Amino acid sequence: QKEVEQNSGPLSVPEGAIASLNCTYSDRGSQSFFWYRQYSGKSPELIMSIYSNGDKEDGRFTAQLNKASQYVSLLIRDSQPSDSATYLCAVRPSGSARQLTFGSGTQLTVLP
Amino acid sequence: GAGVSQSPSNKVTEKGKDVELRCDPISGHTALYWYRQSLGQGLEFLIYFQGNSAPDKSGLPSDRFSAERTGGSVSTLTIQRTQQEDSAVYLCASSLVAANNEQFFGPGTRLTVL
Numbered sequence: 001q002k003e004v005e006q007n008s009g010p011l012s013v014p015e016g017a018i019a020s021l022n023c024t025y026s027d028r029g030s031q032s033f034f035w036y037r038q039y040s041g042k043s044p045e046l047i048m049s050i051y052s053n054g055d056k057e058d059g060r061f062t063a064q065l066n067k068a069s070q071y072v073s074l075l076i077r078d079s080q081p082s083d084s085a086t087y088l089c090a091v092r093p094s095g096s097a098r099q100l101t102f103g104s105g106t107q108l109t110v111l112p
Numbered sequence: 113g114a115g116v117s118q119s120p121s122n123k124v125t126e127k128g129k130d131v132e133l134r135c136d137p138i139s140g141h142t143a144l145y146w147y148r149q150s151l152g153q154g155l156e157f158l159i160y161f162q163g164n165s166a167p168d169k170s171g172l173p174s175d176r177f178s179a180e181r182t183g184g185s186v187s188t189l190t191i192q193r194t195q196q197e198d199s200a201v202y203l204c205a206s207s208l209v210a211a212n213n214e215q216f217f218g219p220g221t222r223l224t225v226l
Contacts (some may be wrong), residue, residue, distance in 0.1 A: 043218060044155070097170075098160055102154050
């Protein structure tokens with residue numbers, strides 16, 4: 001079983017719609033959760049971090065965390081073609097390790 | 113301010129040669145990480161440096177891989193006797209040492225082993 005799982009997609013949504021990206025993780029003690037956006041041929045860019053249960057909003061992005069269900073999601077409101085990218089979910093496992101464990105990413109396409 | 117920088121951006125080498133990849137973290141960031149991303153693979157952790165502490169080398173795939181960090185800043189990842197399976201994008205990230213552990217990535221070095 002993979003430690004961090006994401007639907008690989010591709011996920012297509014029309015411009016202006018809400019895109020919903022999901023991620024589950026296996027380490028129940030994980031404390032820190034991140035969403036990265038990666039454009040083709042580029043490196044990952046941090047767009048959201050979340051540490052406690054509930055929602056965290058930043059502009060058009062909302063991260064949601066449910067530790068009991070070991071589930072984290074990213075909502076993108078008013079999706080734009082420029083949001084088309086691969087979105088990576090990353091988790092810092094429990095314990096002293098600082099490195100992140102990444103999911104394989106969900107490819108999002110926003111159709112004009 | 114300046115982000116994480118990496119050099120070279122691209123490196124093509126022949127099988128069996130040694131390569132050195134460089135990373136310069138964000139100023140003031142004491143934690144530095146190396147990851148690699150292969151085609152069709154996720155991001156794979158390689159090694160982590162924190163200040164003057166011994167590095168966490170648990171992700172290095174073989175003893176052909178090594179890394180050092182001089183003066184708590186610039187890091188060099190060395191791959192000896194490169195193999196074709198070493199072809200990947202090597203990414204460096206840095207973070208402040210804090211509970212939140214937000215990591216910021218450099219542009220990466222694309223390594224191609226012929």
